[in-house]
Amino acid sequence: MQWKLGLYVDKEEEHTLDNRECENSTYNVDEDNIYICRCEEVTVGDIKRAIKQGASSIKDIKLRTHACMGVCQGMTCRKNIEKILKEQKISFDLCNGHSQRFPVRLLSIDSLCVINEEGREENENDN
Amino acid sequence: MTTEIVVIGGGIIGCSITYNLAKRGKKVILLEKSGLVSGASGACDQGVLLQSKAPNEHLKLAIYSLELYKNLEKELGRPIEFTQKGYMVLIENDKELETMREIVKKQNEIGLPSKIISREEAMELQPGLNPKAIVGAAYSDWDAEVNPYMTAIAFADKAKELGAEIRTYCPVKNIIFEDNVAKAVVTDEEIIYADTIVNAAGVWAPQISEMIGLEVPIKPRRGQIFISEEVTEFAKKGMINARYIVAKHHPEILKNDKSSKAQLGVGLSFTQSKKGNVMFGATREFVGYDTSNTIEGLKEVLANAVHLVPKLKELNIIRTMSGLRPYTPDSKPLIGYVNGIKGFFMAAGHEGDGISLAPATGKMVADLIIDGKTDVPAADSFDVNRFKINSKGEDSYD
Numbered sequence A: 001m002q003w004k005l006g007l008y009v010d011k012e013e014e015h016t017l018d019n020r021e022c023e024n025s026t027y028n029v030d031e032d033n034i035y036i037c038r039c040e041e042v043t044v045g046d047i048k049r050a051i052k053q054g055a056s057s058i059k060d061i062k063l064r065t066h067a068c069m070g071v072c073q074g075m076t077c078r079k080n081i082e083k084i085l086k087e088q089k090i091s092f093d094l095c096n097g098h099s100q101r102f103p104v105r106l107l108s109i110d111s112l113c114v115i116n117e118e119g120r121e122e123n124e125n126d127n
Numbered sequence B: 001m002t003t004e005i006v007v008i009g010g011g012i013i014g015c016s017i018t019y020n021l022a023k024r025g026k027k028v029i030l031l032e033k034s035g036l037v038s039g040a041s042g043a044c045d046q047g048v049l050l051q052s053k054a055p056n057e058h059l060k061l062a063i064y065s066l067e068l069y070k071n072l073e074k075e076l077g078r079p080i081e082f083t084q085k086g087y088m089v090l091i092e093n094d095k096e097l098e099t100m101r102e103i104v105k106k107q108n109e110i111g112l113p114s115k116i117i118s119r120e121e122a123m124e125l126q127p128g129l130n131p132k133a134i135v136g137a138a139y140s141d142w143d144a145e146v147n148p149y150m151t152a153i154a155f156a157d158k159a160k161e162l163g164a165e166i167r168t169y170c171p172v173k174n175i176i177f178e179d180n181v182a183k184a185v186v187t188d189e190e191i192i193y194a195d196t197i198v199n200a201a202g203v204w205a206p207q208i209s210e211m212i213g214l215e216v217p218i219k220p221r222r223g224q225i226f227i228s229e230e231v232t233e234f235a236k237k238g239m240i241n242a243r244y245i246v247a248k249h250h251p252e253i254l255k256n257d258k259s260s261k262a263q264l265g266v267g268l269s270f271t272q273s274k275k276g277n278v279m280f281g282a283t284r285e286f287v288g289y290d291t292s293n294t295i296e297g298l299k300e301v302l303a304n305a306v307h308l309v310p311k312l313k314e315l316n317i318i319r320t321m322s323g324l325r326p327y328t329p330d331s332k333p334l335i336g337y338v339n340g341i342k343g344f345f346m347a348a349g350h351e352g353d354g355i356s357l358a359p360a361t362g363k364m365v366a367d368l369i370i371d372g373k374t375d376v377p378a379a380d381s382f383d384v385n386r387f388k389i390n391s392k393g394e395d396s397y398d
Helices: A011-019 A044-052 A058-065 A078-087 A114-126 B012-023 B057-070 B072-076 B094-110 B119-125 B148-161 B202-210 B242-249 B295-308 B310-314 B354-370
Strands: A002-004 A007-009 A035-037 B002-008 B028-031 B087-091 B115-118 B136-140 B165-167 B174-178 B181-186 B191-199 B219-230 B238-241 B269-272 B277-281 B316-327 B334-337 B344-348
Touching (some): A035 A078, A044 A078, A058 A078, A058 B148, A114 B295, B002 B012, B012 B028, B012 B148, B028 B191, B057 B094, B057 B354, B072 B148, B087 B242, B094 B115, B094 B136, B094 B242, B119 B136, B148 B165, B148 B354, B191 B202, B191 B354, B219 B295, B277 B295, B334 B354
Parallel strands (some): B002 B028, B002 B191, B028 B165, B087 B238, B191 B344
Antiparallel strands (some): B174 B181, B181 B191, B219 B277, B219 B316, B238 B269, B269 B277
16 A cells, blocks of 8 residues: 555556556545544635735634634644644744643533532531 | 814724714724724624613614614624514513513503513523523513624725725824813824814723813723623523513612622623624623722622523633723713814713614714704704703803
């Protein structure tokens, strides 16, 4: 098996793909249609469009496309979006880091309520 | 280089001003030190709220601004997710009920249709409330919601289409100020001369004003918000509580309340974005320019929200955010040319009201800069000169 254009290809088929000039765009893979943020269904094309409109950082891209705003909060897509920013020659020093905030992952509000249970007992004793 | 107007600050206020100036054919350059909406308007929820405004000129301006929102998406040619859902102000005890009756009366007199509704009516409008926690609510179907960052970006993009220049990651380092005239701004790349420099830098307005020796009474006031994953319709109405209004306009009432909840200025805010995220908050804290989310904030906001809306326990939090509202001593923004100084226009201090007042502020500022007057209602009451910020020159320039 070989890795070609992001697809595993059987060695026997390789010559067929060469005939179809897979190095150029005649093979049916348009990079712009690839989903980069699956949580919010944002494509590579959407990211490039945002950059063309002036987005120069992860946050800028987040606001224009909603990438990184989904359930995984950019754990899957952020690095790939940073790569695109680099490819588009956006100065990485200018990009404010995507700020990490709690929760590290999805947290149920019901279970979170426990942080207030000790406190409430103390308050009731004080009153 | 030279231009007609430089706007400092790329939040929703700066973007709205830039659009309104470009719309009238002015050459404008917007300078933003970070990315667009990197301040309060990129870390807030969605309220275009009339009920939370003090029932005076502030409310009149808000009503006018809401009208502008109705056609804004069409005008800017970009989505802003404006919906007029209606908001409830949850009332938790009889004292608040008494206060809210007074407020509703004043609101009606000014022209806002709001009314007091019973606990049962409130529970019908928004499922999942705690009947033991409320005695009733105030309600107005005029209150609305909009996507704040989409709106700001739409203002900026349309302004660019109309010829404005938007420079992000371009901080203003200094202002060239001679003979009481603000002549130019200095950035890392160049000096830009302009007839008028607009200070729309929100909580950083004091730092900009300091460059020409002015003392602007704007302080950052942090608000923390918690965000759930996207869900199907959960918030039928937007909500705040009466305590939120008290915390906003009368912090002195809560001053003697030593509880953590009062010290953090916790009031309820509850809304759901078009995307589906339920957002609830919020604190009102004076902590300088710190935009962290804190465990204390989480505890108090959570306790308050879950007490009023136990149905929130069905959801999961995926993110928190924290923004700095530009607080002023009388809860009203500072708008206008500063007496004694030529070429420097203040447009900041919208604490908690920036989203609802952005369209009206943009129009007001463009009118005042271009025509010297405006038909935007109650504009006089926001005059920056109601505060003595220019300690050196008392006399008006003309």
